[in-house]
Amino acid sequence: MILQNRYDEIERMACYVDRRWGEDSTMMMRADRWHRMAEAGKDIPPVSIRREKNVVRLAPDNLHGHMCINADVNRQRNACFMVDTGELSSTVLSRRLANQAGIHLLPDSTLVSTADNPDSIGSMQHGVVDSLRIDGITFYNLPVKVSDLVVGQDFDGIIGAPDLIRLEYMELSYDSIVFRYPPPAHEEGANFVMNAGVRGDRSISLPYVIDGYNGTFILDTGANCLMFPPQFTNREEGFFVGIGGTENWMEGKFEPHDYVPFSDSRSFLGRPILKSFERLCFNFRDAHVDYVRKPDVRQIEYKWDEDTVIINYVE
Numbered sequence: 001m002i003l004q005n006r007y008d009e010i011e012r013m014a015c016y017v018d019r020r021w022g023e024d025s026t027m028m029m030r031a032d033r034w035h036r037m038a039e040a041g042k043d044i045p046p047v048s049i050r051r052e053k054n055v056v057r058l059a060p061d062n063l064h065g066h067m068c069i070n071a072d073v074n075r076q077r078n079a080c081f082m083v084d085t086g087e088l089s090s091t092v093l094s095r096r097l098a099n100q101a102g103i104h105l106l107p108d109s110t111l112v113s114t115a116d117n118p119d120s121i122g123s124m125q126h127g128v129v130d131s132l133r134i135d136g137i138t139f140y141n142l143p144v145k146v147s148d149l150v151v152g153q154d155f156d157g158i159i160g161a162p163d164l165i166r167l168e169y170m171e172l173s174y175d176s177i178v179f180r181y182p183p184p185a186h187e188e189g190a191n192f193v194m195n196a197g198v199r200g201d202r203s204i205s206l207p208y209v210i211d212g213y214n215g216t217f218i219l220d221t222g223a224n225c226l227m228f229p230p231q232f233t234n235r236e237e238g239f240f241v242g243i244g245g246t247e248n249w250m251e252g253k254f255e256p257h258d259y260v261p262f263s264d265s266r267s268f269l270g271r272p273i274l275k276s277f278e279r280l281c282f283n284f285r286d287a288h289v290d291y292v293r294k295p296d297v298r299q300i301e302y303k304w305d306e307d308t309v310i311i312n313y314v315e
Contacts, residue, residue, distance in 0.1 A: 007041030007143070010034050037126060040106040044128055045141045047166065051181055052136035058177045063154045065224040067271060069177070071159075072133040073101040079156035083177065085204045086220025086268060087160030091132070091144045092124070097156040098146040103127045105146060123148040134159075137167065137179060158222070161204055168285045172221070174274040183283045204282060206289065208241050208267065215265040219280075223270035231264060 014034035021027035060067040060083060067083045073093075077100050081091075093103065105127040124145040132139040142163065164170055169183035206217040210232060274280070281290040 007038045007044060010041070011038035014038060037106065041126065041128070041143070044143070047142055048140045049166065050138045050140070052138075054181050056135045056137055056179045058135060059175065060177060062175075065271065066155070067177070067221050068155050069134060069159075072131075073097065074103070074130050075133075077101040080154065081157045081159045082155045082222060083164070084158045084220070084222030085161045085164060086218055086222045087158050088203050088218075089145065089160060089162070091129075091142065091160050091163050092158040093127070093129075093144050093146050094156050095146055095148050098127060101129075103129055103144070103146060139163065139166070165204070165284045168283070170282045170284075171279050172219075172274055172282070173277065173279040174271070176279075183285050185286075206269075210241050215267060217267050217269045219273070220268045221271045221274075223268055224272065225268075225270050226273070227268040227270075229264045229267060 011034070014031045017027050017031040017034070021031075058069050060069050061080075062068075063080075063082075068080050069083060070078055071081050073079050077097060079093075079097050079101075093101075097103075098105070105125050110123060110125045124147050127144050127146050129142040129144050130140065132142050144157075167179050167181070169180045171178040171180070204219045206219060208215050208217050215229065276294070278292040278294050281292065283290070
């Protein structure tokens, strides 16, 4: 099981900063804050998961292009959560939901977003959800962040990649999410297999090759666009991307829409990429992805018409 006490992890991170940047006053202030956060959460039990069934199949609501599902929080409040594989830190709750559901908030744990921390959303505070139930799956003692900003106009929170990874196996398509336990070895009918990253990694990452340049895609179901490093966004004719590492199983021709300002090697694939596949099967226990492509489709072409993605399948 991919379970741990998040605050043990924070303490290890703080100790690493102490050793690595002991002479840097800014880093030491950050490490001191992490030590205090870890102390506040040290007695919280590790996350546990209870499954009432081995297969949970969800048909998410499509709210403004986002993939949203319902969950019961602390058995007090039914809430709408966006499934956001691009949220790399944790599950996020609105302050309103946290107050209504009686979320336990940790002292000395408030975070304020800065220019060098793009994963933060305004001012946040660490907390713990006693129980979060998604259909037949219940998380207990789940660390979360509580946002002082409104998370979304039509949803109460965000379920991030770290907590999806805890479930060990997930199948994604444009209009469905399936969790299976125990994880199957490989998906029957999959076209190829590639490394899905190190077990316990907080991101759902896929390799790419552009003109011999290697980088990493972050699959981001919370985004409606495709974002590439700045060096590729000035190509008016677009560019071809090999997805799948050395096998280059599928190529996509992309017309740049936006760029990642803080990275020259990381790109973000928004939810529209899921239209290109029958399904993507993520085995987080064994760190691999099985791709099941749509019949007779080898190439995909993306173009932008204002804010709408036009997908042309090339057979």
